[in-house]
Amino acid sequence: MRWINTIIKLSSLALLTSGSVTATAWSQSKDEAAEGIKVEVNPSQVTRFVIAIPTALNQGTALDTIGLSEQLGGTLEQSLKISGYFDLLERELYPADPTSEGMSPKFVNWFNSGTQGLIKSSFAIEGDKVRVTLKLFDVDEKKSVSLAEGVDQSTTLARDPKAIRAHVHKFVNQVIKFYTGTVGFFGSKIAAVRKGARGKSIVYVSTDGRSTTSVVKGTKTNLLPHLAAGKLFFTSYRDGGPHLFTYERGKIKKLSSRRGLNMGASLSPDGRLLVAVLSYQGSSDLYLLNPNSGEILRRLTRHKSIDISPTWSPDGKQIAFVSDREGSPQLWVMNADGSNKRRLTYQGKYNQSPDWSPKGDQIAYTSRDENFVFDIFTIDPNDPSQVRRLTQNQGNNEEPSFSPDGRHIVFSSARTGRSELYIMTGDGFTQRRLTKGGGYLTPSWGR
Amino acid sequence: MRNNNTEMSGSSAWNWGVVSKVIALSLIAHLSGCSGARPAKDELTKTIALLESVRKLGCAHDSLSLAEESYAKAQKLFDQKKYDEARAQASAARELAQEASDANGGKPCEAPPPPQDTAPVELPTDDDDSAVEPFEAIEAPDLQTVYFGFDSSKLSDGSISVIEENLAWIRDHREKRVIVEGHCDSRGTLEYNLALSDRRASSVVGYLKSAGIEPRRLEPVGLGSDQPASYRQDAEGYRLNRRVEFKVAR
Numbered sequence: 001m002r003w004i005n006t007i008i009k010l011s012s013l014a015l016l017t018s019g020s021v022t023a024t025a026w027s028q029s030k031d032e033a034a035e036g037i038k039v040e041v042n043p044s045q046v047t048r049f050v051i052a053i054p055t056a057l058n059q060g061t062a063l064d065t066i067g068l069s070e071q072l073g074g075t076l077e078q079s080l081k082i083s084g085y086f087d088l089l090e091r092e093l094y095p096a097d098p099t100s101e102g103m104s105p106k107f108v109n110w111f112n113s114g115t116q117g118l119i120k121s122s123f124a125i126e127g128d129k130v131r132v133t134l135k136l137f138d139v140d141e142k143k144s145v146s147l148a149e150g151v152d153q154s155t156t157l158a159r160d161p162k163a164i165r166a167h168v169h170k171f172v173n174q175v176i177k178f179y180t181g182t183v184g185f186f187g188s189k190i191a192a193v194r195k196g197a198r199g200k201s202i203v204y205v206s207t208d209g210r211s212t213t214s215v216v217k218g219t220k221t222n223l224l225p226h227l228a229a230g231k232l233f234f235t236s237y238r239d240g241g242p243h244l245f246t247y248e249r250g251k252i253k254k255l256s257s258r259r260g261l262n263m264g265a266s267l268s269p270d271g272r273l274l275v276a277v278l279s280y281q282g283s284s285d286l287y288l289l290n291p292n293s294g295e296i297l298r299r300l301t302r303h304k305s306i307d308i309s310p311t312w313s314p315d316g317k318q319i320a321f322v323s324d325r326e327g328s329p330q331l332w333v334m335n336a337d338g339s340n341k342r343r344l345t346y347q348g349k350y351n352q353s354p355d356w357s358p359k360g361d362q363i364a365y366t367s368r369d370e371n372f373v374f375d376i377f378t379i380d381p382n383d384p385s386q387v388r389r390l391t392q393n394q395g396n397n398e399e400p401s402f403s404p405d406g407r408h409i410v411f412s413s414a415r416t417g418r419s420e421l422y423i424m425t426g427d428g429f430t431q432r433r434l435t436k437g438g439g440y441l442t443p444s445w446g447r
Numbered sequence: 448m449r450n451n452n453t454e455m456s457g458s459s460a461w462n463w464g465v466v467s468k469v470i471a472l473s474l475i476a477h478l479s480g481c482s483g484a485r486p487a488k489d490e491l492t493k494t495i496a497l498l499e500s501v502r503k504l505g506c507a508h509d510s511l512s513l514a515e516e517s518y519a520k521a522q523k524l525f526d527q528k529k530y531d532e533a534r535a536q537a538s539a540a541r542e543l544a545q546e547a548s549d550a551n552g553g554k555p556c557e558a559p560p561p562p563q564d565t566a567p568v569e570l571p572t573d574d575d576d577s578a579v580e581p582f583e584a585i586e587a588p589d590l591q592t593v594y595f596g597f598d599s600s601k602l603s604d605g606s607i608s609v610i611e612e613n614l615a616w617i618r619d620h621r622e623k624r625v626i627v628e629g630h631c632d633s634r635g636t637l638e639y640n641l642a643l644s645d646r647r648a649s650s651v652v653g654y655l656k657s658a659g660i661e662p663r664r665l666e667p668v669g670l671g672s673d674q675p676a677s678y679r680q681d682a683e684g685y686r687l688n689r690r691v692e693f694k695v696a697r
Contacts (some may be wrong), residue, residue, distance in 0.1 A: 239581035
């Protein structure tokens, strides 16, 4: 059965070197291997690992009347799938009766089944507490892996599904770090608009899609959330016009209610400046504001055209935005003081909604293609000839927003007929639906 | 959720002459018959080849925009195996593309002017950056709606006549704060539509200010495409939605 393993590994290598994926990123050195990094993953490539998740073992005396085994297995499975880095080993390929080996796997059996990784879990229900143990095993190396932050130690938790899910997410984040070198995104939040019968609310969506929490409710229209440094910025018509508000620790505060548009806020990486669109001087232009008071610090654009959708470079030195000053909406870049404006996109006539990746090497955006359909693309701001298409032939896909580690993108898509949020890997290779029920728009992944 | 066809940027007001030509060409091609995938495919291939060459000329022309739209429709029809209709639509698109090419004698248009960092702002400016008082807009049945061209905030002669009629009412009701609500059709991204609808409202507000209405009585509000006047997804529906409505503050 060893040949199966070899094929899987060869497939991973083939994936890395195929098409537009660059082979240079396959960079396993001895030092990295010593630290548990199998491959460095960046937004232009995906390596998938085969992993097995046998049923959790009840090691306590109490019966599992709360479905803990399903909860542990389900959360592990769903999180690993959403991450886009793992293929789950089919159950038919599992060794016979994996529960009989307890928490000490017989590596040769698992190795022959074709898996590269193995997650064993056990639990005990003790009154209103549960004790949970999650362990990662490197089947290739035939050893247990020690993960950071003690996530693989036996942990006592409240009998609360949220607490249990949060613990599993911490563990999965570290599993992802072991395989890719960078911690996973679980535990971060995505803000989005949800369209309801009575208005548009701002909601938080968990990154495993298990929960949606309404943050800014109301019968009025609330739009364009931007989640950064624990603060939510959004535009709302709650006082009449499109005004800019913040939401922090349960409180809503008005930030800018100047005449005309107040929208499209984006917080600088150091949290000290807010760039937003105002139109009180007659045209929609970009301004730097104090993110706490809303005071105008500087006007960045001064043009009769439409200038909108600002997004910061991760070093805070540049701002990308959309302008139609040359006849059609295109992506532009300028220095953070408003100087040195230059056009970035030339392909397509309608390029919008940019989001600069946290690594700085990509800007994701929405473009209308030759068939009048909206799809998501990325462009390298340092080499604008490098344009990649991430979605195609699946209805309208728009409003991309990078994950905090820059390896995933959340976006809205109406491919099923209703507008839902999807998460894809940075090269578009793996795309998974995150929400259900419809009405989700303009996501902003909190950083 | 939006439809596929986005409001094009650029100069153009809607050109009814070109529109009627599209309809006529589509009808002629449709009536001419000739079924089957191959002729339709051939027509699509010829059309895209011409379209690509016209795109390279870099000329913004109504006919090119319409040719692009017609071609997209043709492709969709082809995918749906409606070959006769696809061929007709592609043929219409090719005629339009040829017209766009001929408009500049088949020569490339001049390169756009270099970007201006500090281009003069032609719209009326208002340095008052103070916060506006909260308001709730209520209907003003005596005030008429103003309509706009495709991706345009330009006031036509007809629009100005309507605004002039509204002006009389606004002057007679000095106690009223007037809410000038800009709207778009649904073809465009949310943020761009908000900005475009704001520009439409600002255009009207600019005219009212220049006619002597106090700025503090006027509130421009861009609503994007959230409150359509028509749910029809055709040219007439889009026309009805590209508008500015007048309301008053409660």
